Each structure stands twice: as C-alpha cells, then as structure tokens.
Amino acid sequence: MELTQQLARWAERVERNLDLYLARESNLEPRLLDAMRYALLNGGKRIRPALVYMSCELCGGTPEQADRAAAAIEAIHSYSLVHDDLPAMDDDELRRGRPTCHIAFDEATAILAGDALQCFAFELLSEADSGQDASTQLALMRILATASGARGMVAGQAFDLTHVGKALTLSQLQAMHAHKTGRLITAALLLGATAAGCRDDATLERLERFGDLIGLAFQVKDDLLDIEGDTLTLGKPQGSDVAQNKPTYPALLGLDGARSRLRQLHEDALTALAPFGDRAAALNALATFIVTRDH
C-alpha cells in the first residue's frame, strides 16, 4: 500500500475513535466539549497516531491494540497546539486555515479545553476496558507522561519561549527540537511497540533511535523548505524564518551543511530499522517522505 493511502487509513481510524471516545465525556458543559472536538477533529495529518499504528504493526500487534495510544498521543499533540496558539504564547489566529481555538471560542475556553485534552489522553490510557493488561497500560502511560511534561515537550516549549530572538548553539537548537517535537515522535514509536506487547530492549532502542532521527530530520527539512520552498506550496511566506531571525539549521550549518545533515539523518534512520527487513517498510517510507516532501 502506498504511504499516502496508509496515512489516510490511520488518520481515518484515529479520527473515528477520537469521535467515539469524546462522546463519553461529561455533558455538564457542552461548550467545553465543543472546543475539545474543534481542536481535536481538525483535519491534522495525524503523523503521531500513524507512527503508533506502524510501530505496533512492525512488532506484530493489531490496530486494536494501538487504538487508545494513538488517540491519546493525538490528544496531547492537540492540547499543545491549542495552548501554543494562545495570545500569551505564539498568538496565532489561524491554524490549518481555520480560526484557532481561542478565536473560535474564547481564551478561557481554549485554556480549559487544552487542559481537558491533556487529561483525556491519560483517561484513555487508564480505562479498564482497554483490552490491555495492567502492566502494558502502565507502561503506555509512563511513556506518554515522560514525553509530554517538564522532561519532554513542555520543557522544549518553555525553552523556545525564553530564547525568542536569541542566538542558539547547534546543541541548544537540537535539544530544543528534541524536547519540543522529538519526544512525542519517539514516544509514538515506543507506544506502538509497547501496545503490541513488545518488551525487547533492542527493538525498543532501535525504534527510539529511528524516532530521534526522523524527528530531527523533520525539523532540518522544515528549515530548508523555508529557504528553498515557494510560498504557495508552503502555506506560509517563504523566508519567514530568516525574516524573523529564527535559529535554524541552515543558519548554523550553512545550506549545504544542512542538506548533507538531512541526507545523513535519513540514511541513519533507515539503518536503524534495517534488521526488521520488510516489516519496517511503512516506517521507512514515512522517513523518506519526511526528507523529500515539498511542504
């Protein structure tokens, strides 16, 4: 199956599940639920859920085993976008061409919807009827919690905020992205494997390494697209990073240096999964997509 078909299939699956799971939340305050649905069912690419499903499949698991973890990681990702867009943070009024949550609702509702979405992720993973044994559920929660908070994603966001307009070293830039976006991508891979019942350290380490590499590759490619891409395809003004004096890989490594780094990351990612042979085909295709995409 082509990668785009696979991505569409997993996106459809996680959206159907999110819709079902959300229906069970409280009806005390319909506006809160509306805002959660608005933020969650927004036509995102669902890369993180796809990684959960693909990793679960690689480890011999079924999609059913990965369903809650896939929904949970998307809930975490969505809450982080809702809070990132707030006036006190990035102050964005549009996301994927639609008004952001605090514009469509109001700021207080957006704060609470984000809070509820984070909690929703942990509700999903702790449910009694998940079909997973307790130690698997607990392992899933540990992976997601560690990746999301002050040891993971939120630390990256906080670092980003306090360094706006400041020069960063290459290692600072890498650490920022590793926390801000990398931890959830790696967590997605570990969640999928764990949901499939995999407890093999060597397998988990390979998936973790693959996650670290494609997370970084994604960011390097993003920076390159800002220079190489055209505004129409990107959906944002070409050159906006340079204009805003954002720290980027091309700025730190030079254009050729960044391109060569991207090739190396891609190669290393494929190497990390080589022992899995054809079972890694979907994840490999995703890695290749990340480094060759034009937007």
Next chain:
Amino acid sequence: MELTQQLARWAERVERNLDLYLARESNLEPRLLDAMRYALLNGGKRIRPALVYMSCELCGGTPEQADRAAAAIEAIHSYSLVHDDLPAMDDDELRRGRPTCHIAFDEATAILAGDALQCFAFELLSEADSGQDASTQLALMRILATASGARGMVAGQAFDLTHVGKALTLSQLQAMHAHKTGRLITAALLLGATAAGCRDDATLERLERFGDLIGLAFQVKDDLLDIEGDTLTLGKPQGSDVAQNKPTYPALLGLDGARSRLRQLHEDALTALAPFGDRAAALNALATFIVTRDH
C-alpha cells in the same frame, strides 16, 4: 493526635516529597521548574493530600503507599489554581498573599507550568519504582484522570465560567461544585483507599459518599462564612459573594435553610463512616473542622 497536628504532619510530608520528586524533572528550562516549584510549594493547606493519607490509614495502609497519590493530587490542584488565576480566567493577582504565578513569572510560563504540573501528576503515578503493583497504579491513574478532566474538575470550571452573573438552580449550583471541587475531594479518599490495596466496594462507596458530603459541606460553609464571618478573619471582604451577585446556598435556601443543610451534611458524613468506628477518627475530625471553621 489533634487534627491540626495531623494536618501539619501530612502537609510537611507531601511538601518534602514534592520537593524531592520535582528535583528529577528536566533542567533544560530552569524557569519552567522554578514556576512549577513556586506554584506547588506555596504553603497551601494540603487538604487533599491529607485526605489521601487519612483514607489510606483508615484502610490499613502505610503513608509510604500513599505518597505518590498524595503528591499527584496536589499537583493537579496546583495546576488548576495556576490556570484559574490567569487573566483570561479569574484574573487574580494574589493567592495566599503572594503574587500569582503569572504575575511572579509571566503568562506564558504560567500556562506551561500548569500544563507541566498536570503531566507531573501522571508521571508520578506511572513511575516504575513506586512500590505498588501495576493494577494498583493503574487504578490510581484512572481515579485521578476521571476526576480531573472533562468529566470532573475542568467541566466544573467551564460551567462556572459560562454562568458568571447568571441565576442558577440549586441542582445546577450543586452540580457545579460537585465537579469543580467535589470530584477531587472524593478522588483523594478513593486514592488513599486504593493505594492501601482496598478493593472492597462497600468501603469505597462509603468513602466516596463521605467525600461528596464534605465537599458540598465545605462549599455551603464557605457561602455562610461570606455572610456571617468578619472580613479580618476571612482574608477577603465579608459579603463579597452577595456584592458580586454570585449564586450561593444562602441565596437559594435562605440563611436558616443553608445552616440546616450544613448540619445535615455533617451528620450524614459522620454516619457514612460510622461502620469504621475509631479508624475514621481523623476523617471525622476533618469533617467537623470543615463545618465549624471560622475562615
């Protein structure tokens, strides 16, 4: 031991633990950790952790068994205060006589610190070295997650926000408080019992009922104090609820009606725990404190 001594003992214990647990979070962004510490180690009364410890003790558990749950519920409570105080929410500049988190730091940091504190609660409960078996840890996570999100606390906050200045029926007022504050109080009791290894439905139901009753009693008493108390003892202007036209129990039940409701709630709370005899002494003393306090 006197109730005040017991409360001081549990407060000291949970604060020492929170301090230890926080030290293990990321050092990528020290300002984020500073804001988390500021919000968490703020001299609160630590009623929820005390309920966890007392309920655990009632069920024959040790304080060690309750440590992580006590810390986790306080982290949830703290995050909710940080977000509640934000300009888009209650816009409060002072809490317990100190600048609120977004005043002491900044709004973006306060949003992120709240987000990280919520995640921190689930990190604590999912840790591998907690000394609890996986099914107990999972049950603790389920109790806390269900009580905190769109089925619990956040739903109550959202309802409160959308009903500012509007008339509420008695059942709406009760539902609002049951979600906004009641769910976490009841969760504290269930967490303590579960941490002690209690799986007896009758015991859990009695503790849940006790929690519902004292949660409601706390709110009725708060409303009465606003009318009966004096400004100096309360720490806020006496009569401020009436002045702000807030829906209160005295407004809906009359002053005598509210007092009589409070007596009934107190009596019912003691009755709920009667089968436990002396083992319920600490919780009973806390219930009595709630309805007789003068601030």
